[in-house]
Amino acid sequence: MNLAEILVYTDIRQLHQIANHYGCECNPHSKNDLITTLLSNLRHKSTIQTEVERLSSPEVHFLMQLLLDKRSVFSLEDLMAKASVAIDSEHEQRMEEGRKLIAAALRRGWVFPAKGKTVGQYQIPQDLREPYLKAWLNGKLDEAEWKGTQPAAYRDEGTAMSDDLYQFLRFLEREPVPLTADGGMYKRYQSQLLRFLSVQEEPLPPQKWRFGYGLHFDLYPDRFSLLYDYCYYQRWIEESPGVLRIAEKGVEQLLTPVSEQIQHDVIRFWLRLYKRAIPNLPMIVQVIPVTTRGGWLAQSSLANLLLPWIKPFYYDEPLNILHNRILKMMVHLGLLKVGQRGDGEWMYAHTELCQSWLKAYNGFTESTILLK
Numbered sequence: 001m002n003l004a005e006i007l008v009y010t011d012i013r014q015l016h017q018i019a020n021h022y023g024c025e026c027n028p029h030s031k032n033d034l035i036t037t038l039l040s041n042l043r044h045k046s047t048i049q050t051e052v053e054r055l056s057s058p059e060v061h062f063l064m065q066l067l068l069d070k071r072s073v074f075s076l077e078d079l080m081a082k083a084s085v086a087i088d089s090e091h092e093q094r095m096e097e098g099r100k101l102i103a104a105a106l107r108r109g110w111v112f113p114a115k116g117k118t119v120g121q122y123q124i125p126q127d128l129r130e131p132y133l134k135a136w137l138n139g140k141l142d143e144a145e146w147k148g149t150q151p152a153a154y155r156d157e158g159t160a161m162s163d164d165l166y167q168f169l170r171f172l173e174r175e176p177v178p179l180t181a182d183g184g185m186y187k188r189y190q191s192q193l194l195r196f197l198s199v200q201e202e203p204l205p206p207q208k209w210r211f212g213y214g215l216h217f218d219l220y221p222d223r224f225s226l227l228y229d230y231c232y233y234q235r236w237i238e239e240s241p242g243v244l245r246i247a248e249k250g251v252e253q254l255l256t257p258v259s260e261q262i263q264h265d266v267i268r269f270w271l272r273l274y275k276r277a278i279p280n281l282p283m284i285v286q287v288i289p290v291t292t293r294g295g296w297l298a299q300s301s302l303a304n305l306l307l308p309w310i311k312p313f314y315y316d317e318p319l320n321i322l323h324n325r326i327l328k329m330m331v332h333l334g335l336l337k338v339g340q341r342g343d344g345e346w347m348y349a350h351t352e353l354c355q356s357w358l359k360a361y362n363g364f365t366e367s368t369i370l371l372k
Helices: 003-009 012-022 031-042 045-053 057-068 076-086 091-108 126-138 160-174 187-196 222-233 248-254 260-274 281-291 299-309 318-332 352-360
Strands: 121-123 237-240 243-246 336-340 346-350
Touching: 003 031, 012 031, 012 091, 031 045, 045 126, 057 076, 057 091, 057 126, 057 281, 057 299, 076 091, 126 281, 160 187, 160 222, 160 237, 160 243, 160 248, 160 260, 187 222, 222 237, 222 260, 222 318, 260 281, 260 318, 260 352, 281 299, 281 318, 281 346, 281 352, 299 318, 299 346, 318 336
Parallel strands: none
Antiparallel strands: 237 243, 336 346
16 A cells, blocks of 8 residues: 555544654644645655665664565564564664664654554555655665666576576486585586586585585585485485485476476575575665666675675675675675776676566565575
8 A cells, every 4th residue: 555545544643743753744643635745755855865864774774674575464563573684783772773663664764663554564555655765765875876888798697507407407417426424416427517517617625614505505505505405305316325326306397398387486596595694685775776777886885785684694704695695696696797897897787587477476475494
């Protein structure tokens, strides 16, 4: 529902709270006058811009989670979970601060009790989402950053990940592959297989740590690790003691043409798999296409925007998480294209797939996947 429809059914006490928050001058005894005044104020560009500029970091974080979650109705538990993520403090204090964030959202007219729903259900005016997102971006990026130097060439991997799933299955269909005592493919088999794939990677050198991003993340390079885990999760491949082979479901899959749905499913799998290590991943993945609407954006600009929402994961630092676990993987999945400026700065722009896929998908509602 849009703001005009919601205000009609809103309790007059909340209308008074919102009017007081924004300093609106109107007849407090006339609900019609309250609604008319609030409509003109709450949707005004300058009101929204001023409101966004005076928000604290947790308030911005909470607001972005609200705006980018596509659900039309939220439970109180949903709102508390979002508030909890936005506040970095001890549990008891986080609960108290979370309640304050929700109360402030009600006063600001971001959240309203949902009409005709069970008590404890809330909604966000649909027509306020876009203006608030634009206001937030206006404070973060100026037009020059969008209209700066374009990369001379760029890489768009398109459907390469889906195509390589089938390459991997065909490789295993020819003959099973022996596994090491650690459960990984021997390096010579890895090298042979990786040469067949669309995007070249090298077998990993000995690693001090690699965990949290999949079943065999410690044994395989990033892109192939995701590809392998997806096949394993779908039961297209099976591991036996000392050997890896294609499963019956994998043989059946090879009889099915590569489809757009497979690419969508792999993206969804990546989000669910990486969400445990990067709790804000569903929000960040939604923010990136919004920031690149005007064209190409430098990696350093994206880092300035997104690093506050990325926490270290053991030895994986926020900058590395952004570069290698998010941006690089979004390129591999066909969500972003990447190029390089003359000064060596990497730049990113969203693809058509990114826009269409994210309109239909809501990662906030997804549970995480644990493969081991």
